[in-house]
Amino acid sequence: MTTDNNTLLEVRHLKKYFPIKGGVFQSTIGNVKAVDDVSFTVKRGEVLGLVGESGCGKSTTGRTVLNLIKPTSGEVLYNGVNIYDLSRSEMNKYRTKMQIVFQDPYSSLNPRLPIYEIIGEAMLEHHIVSNKEEMMNKVFDLMSKCGLFPEQAGRYPHQFSGGQRQRICIARALAVDPEFVVCDEAVSALDVSIQSQIINLLKELQEDMGLTYLFISHDLSVVKFISDSVAVMYLGEIVEMGSKDQIFNNFVHPYTEALLSAAPSFDPRKRNNANRIILQGDLPSPANPPAGCRFHTRCPFATERCAVEVPEIREIEPGHSVRCLYAEERAAKRAAQ
Amino acid sequence: MTETNTNKPLLEVKHLKTYFHSRNSTVKAVDDVSFEVYQGETLGIVGESGCGKSITCMSIGRLVECPPGRYEGGEIILDGEEILSMPDAKLRDIRGNKLAYIFQEPMTSLNPVFKIGYQIEEVLMLHRGMNKEEAHQAAIQALDRVRIPNPERVVNDYPFALSGGMRQRVMIAMALACSPKLLVADEPTTALDVTIQAQVLDLMNELKKEIDTSILFITHDLSVIAEMADRVMVMYAGKVVELADVNTIFERPLHPYTRGLIESRPDMSTSGTRLNVIPGNVPDLSDLPEGCSFSPRCAFCCDKCRAGVPELVEVEPNHWVRCYRPGGEDLDN
Amino acid sequence: MTETRDEIIRKSTKEDSYWRGVWRRLRANRMAMISLVILILIVLSCIVVPMLSRYETYEVIPGAANQKPSAQNWLGTDKIGRDLFVRLFYGGRISLGVAVAVTALECVIGVVLGSVAGYFGGIVDTIVMRISEIFMCFPFLMICITLQTIFGKSIRTLILILAVLSWPGIARIVRGQILSLREMDYMEACRALGISNRRQIFTHLFPNVLAYVIVYATMSMASVILTETSLSFLGLGVSPPTPTWGNLIQEARNLTILQNKWWYWIPPGTMIFLSILCFNILGDGLRDAIDPKMQK
Numbered sequence: 001m002t003t004d005n006n007t008l009l010e011v012r013h014l015k016k017y018f019p020i021k022g023g024v025f026q027s028t029i030g031n032v033k034a035v036d037d038v039s040f041t042v043k044r045g046e047v048l049g050l051v052g053e054s055g056c057g058k059s060t061t062g063r064t065v066l067n068l069i070k071p072t073s074g075e076v077l078y079n080g081v082n083i084y085d086l087s088r089s090e091m092n093k094y095r096t097k098m099q100i101v102f103q104d105p106y107s108s109l110n111p112r113l114p115i116y117e118i119i120g121e122a123m124l125e126h127h128i129v130s131n132k133e134e135m136m137n138k139v140f141d142l143m144s145k146c147g148l149f150p151e152q153a154g155r156y157p158h159q160f161s162g163g164q165r166q167r168i169c170i171a172r173a174l175a176v177d178p179e180f181v182v183c184d185e186a187v188s189a190l191d192v193s194i195q196s197q198i199i200n201l202l203k204e205l206q207e208d209m210g211l212t213y214l215f216i217s218h219d220l221s222v223v224k225f226i227s228d229s230v231a232v233m234y235l236g237e238i239v240e241m242g243s244k245d246q247i248f249n250n251f252v253h254p255y256t257e258a259l260l261s262a263a264p265s266f267d268p269r270k271r272n273n274a275n276r277i278i279l280q281g282d283l284p285s286p287a288n289p290p291a292g293c294r295f296h297t298r299c300p301f302a303t304e305r306c307a308v309e310v311p312e313i314r315e316i317e318p319g320h321s322v323r324c325l326y327a328e329e330r331a332a333k334r335a336a337q
Numbered sequence: 338m339t340e341t342n343t344n345k346p347l348l349e350v351k352h353l354k355t356y357f358h359s360r361n362s363t364v365k366a367v368d369d370v371s372f373e374v375y376q377g378e379t380l381g382i383v384g385e386s387g388c389g390k391s392i393t394c395m396s397i398g399r400l401v402e403c404p405p406g407r408y409e410g411g412e413i414i415l416d417g418e419e420i421l422s423m424p425d426a427k428l429r430d431i432r433g434n435k436l437a438y439i440f441q442e443p444m445t446s447l448n449p450v451f452k453i454g455y456q457i458e459e460v461l462m463l464h465r466g467m468n469k470e471e472a473h474q475a476a477i478q479a480l481d482r483v484r485i486p487n488p489e490r491v492v493n494d495y496p497f498a499l500s501g502g503m504r505q506r507v508m509i510a511m512a513l514a515c516s517p518k519l520l521v522a523d524e525p526t527t528a529l530d531v532t533i534q535a536q537v538l539d540l541m542n543e544l545k546k547e548i549d550t551s552i553l554f555i556t557h558d559l560s561v562i563a564e565m566a567d568r569v570m571v572m573y574a575g576k577v578v579e580l581a582d583v584n585t586i587f588e589r590p591l592h593p594y595t596r597g598l599i600e601s602r603p604d605m606s607t608s609g610t611r612l613n614v615i616p617g618n619v620p621d622l623s624d625l626p627e628g629c630s631f632s633p634r635c636a637f638c639c640d641k642c643r644a645g646v647p648e649l650v651e652v653e654p655n656h657w658v659r660c661y662r663p664g665g666e667d668l669d670n
Numbered sequence: 671m672t673e674t675r676d677e678i679i680r681k682s683t684k685e686d687s688y689w690r691g692v693w694r695r696l697r698a699n700r701m702a703m704i705s706l707v708i709l710i711l712i713v714l715s716c717i718v719v720p721m722l723s724r725y726e727t728y729e730v731i732p733g734a735a736n737q738k739p740s741a742q743n744w745l746g747t748d749k750i751g752r753d754l755f756v757r758l759f760y761g762g763r764i765s766l767g768v769a770v771a772v773t774a775l776e777c778v779i780g781v782v783l784g785s786v787a788g789y790f791g792g793i794v795d796t797i798v799m800r801i802s803e804i805f806m807c808f809p810f811l812m813i814c815i816t817l818q819t820i821f822g823k824s825i826r827t828l829i830l831i832l833a834v835l836s837w838p839g840i841a842r843i844v845r846g847q848i849l850s851l852r853e854m855d856y857m858e859a860c861r862a863l864g865i866s867n868r869r870q871i872f873t874h875l876f877p878n879v880l881a882y883v884i885v886y887a888t889m890s891m892a893s894v895i896l897t898e899t900s901l902s903f904l905g906l907g908v909s910p911p912t913p914t915w916g917n918l919i920q921e922a923r924n925l926t927i928l929q930n931k932w933w934y935w936i937p938p939g940t941m942i943f944l945s946i947l948c949f950n951i952l953g954d955g956l957r958d959a960i961d962p963k964m965q966k
Contacts, residue, residue, distance in 0.1 A: 053530035053531060053532060053533075054530055063858075068858060068861055068862055095862060095863060095864030096864065099862060100858075100859065100862045102859065103855075104855055107855045107856065108854075109856055110854075110856045110874055110878075111688060112688045112874075112877045112878060113873070113874075121863075121873070122863040122864065122865060125864065126864065161618045161619065161621075162619075163618055169859075172859065173859075173862075175863075176864075191619050192385060192558075192559065192598055192602065193597060193598060193601055193615040193634075194385075194619065195601075196602070196613070196614045197616070199612055200611050203610070204611075218530065218531065220531070221560075221602070221603045225603035225612070226603075258532060259531060259532065262532045262534070262535035263531055263535075263560070264535070264538065264558075264560040264561050264563060264564040265560065265563060266559065266560050266587070266602065267563060268563040268564075268566075268583040268584050268587055269584065271564050276535075278532075278539050279535070280536075282500040282502055282503065282533070283500070
């Protein structure tokens, strides 16, 4: 992993542990390893999809990358600069380059402020515009870019529907001219017909403005549609990472395989598929992950070795990394088929 | 695989109207909805938030809070008995016995202060007249049936000790404890992770074969419908807009809304630069447009659509559509 | 373009702002509006009556002790011949004044400590909350008596004592609000946008907390009036001859007066009852009007 000109963001060995407090004196009695040694790179102008089930650490990763949560250890290089080394005011400058869009369009907007202020406040704050007049012009621009009517700039959040609110959130994130946007389940809370509108909007904006996304979602079909490359997380670790084609068509890790086959097919004639893998059991707690390979408790192909040996994530073909003891064998078997 | 039953339906809903009244507006949450569920089949109801799918299913067990809700008309006939006019005592006997529910939130559907076993036993003692010991054994069996490991131990657990997927299994066990004729599942897997959802859906399909219960399956997720349903009913703004068997719905949808929903989905098998979208917003039920409720978002909308409300018509055998121009008639040339 | 923009800003501040919505919902609540009107009337008459009355508050009318209500003395006179009508409203000034002062002071202490605890969290939060718990454990009357003996009996001491003893309530509400607001995604968005701490606090946190403080303050007015009354009745409040509603009732504290001289205690009793009831109803109304759950 070398930083070249094409790399916008490089995450190295990122760890975030949340202490579990207990006992009379609230001492730390354990750690929830929400993100445990995660490394990845995002190329400029690309979309990296981050998929996984709830509690796998994908949202924590997104927020830690933006320095909204302080990491336990690790580095995040943005254009080659480690953002965790920056002073407060230097970090504040970087804030304009990296933005986030949240899942819940209802709690993401302050109900007390009119839309123009919600979108425009950061512009004044960062002196992107010099006066209110300029700010309003830019707000209008952004609103029409995001499919809102500028005439509605004076309204308050409660007068908008969920989909429109999400457009407002996107406009707010774009107000500071960012290069990199974390979309944290940005379309998950929306109705089906609205979801596709927002996905299209995100894709349009990405192409027009040359944005780079870290697209966090549990929905594989959405990730497949929007991403250029994909990382799959399980219990705080990345288990497989590669281009979209590698993950969706040449997947190697058993968890990726299970996730893909668990997603209900859109074709009613394909149901009762015999090859379908249904994982047994529940997600183990990230406070107490299984020894050995973290997936071995649910893995249909687990061997005794998996319970003991911790697999390292390694590249099995250019750009395709897998964390499985049997990665090479499984890849060879797939190729043979 | 879905030969439509010609025998008498298990559940018949005729012209059901459930409205919500507030001081200055009336929300027609369910507006003249009719459908049947046959013995052993799964009818899927699909639609977006506020389309009336949940209220429809709540109405079947008269679970809508009145007021503000009111059943303005229609009939619900379950196994030969009319539910809307039934006395309360009789209805209580039917709920849980012939008719059982599973809801979206397994967290809030179980009482946190009672043991899992007790909550199942209660249902059995009430409806099956079992004594404590029989009910306890039956509860263990019920948990075993939904593939819960160590049912003897889980009956003595409290709900918080179980994960979301396990709780949903307990809910299913409880719902099926009295072998109901109709199981109403309202978004039962929406709160669950993909791999857990696959487990629960798989379990429901297996159980359906085992005990021959009819299922009314409500969801916003078309792919879950594709997985589960024999027939599908699509709802929009309180009305049924399309009703057909599952293959027809996915292969030859005729209502523009159904087509839009299916085409707008970034499916696993498609990959392009843009998704097809349905423009506009999900309608506000207290402020519906004139004419067809879907007309402002419809690509095929004509003057007729803006003027009058179309009827639900059987355009081909067993395929009902509420549209003046099903399949974009007169426009595709 | 310029025109529409100005229009938008003007409209936004006029039509649909949050506080307009609150006011609209409050106006729809008839009981709350009646209470508000009654309270305004009470306050106005407390201000105006002592100014217009022909008698002074402490003026003893010669040979007119223990008079029944009459054309000269609308609510009669007390046992040394002071006009009870003017004393009732002057007493109202003191009672309401104490209530306003205590509430204001209590809210300032409570909001500051509560926001500090909620915003900074951690050890600061623990310290502030433990202190508030200690304050809530004090036996109220004993502390009152002790402090009054130490610092001397005056209205100012009374206000200070009441405020110092009652701030934990509002502090806890503010802290709870801030803790839950901090979890809102829009606060996270502020941090992500690099909005300054000052703006975060004053534009995003404070207005959201303010609504709850207003509701609490309204309710607190009622409870301070009641406390002051009880203290004065026990002789621990404002010392006579200064009239307060509590002191006026205190003067009626014997059986003959209670049975035969209704004008000693019914008017101040009614004022206390009315004002407390109105403050409580108004507070409830405000809470309903402010509650975001009522908002679509």
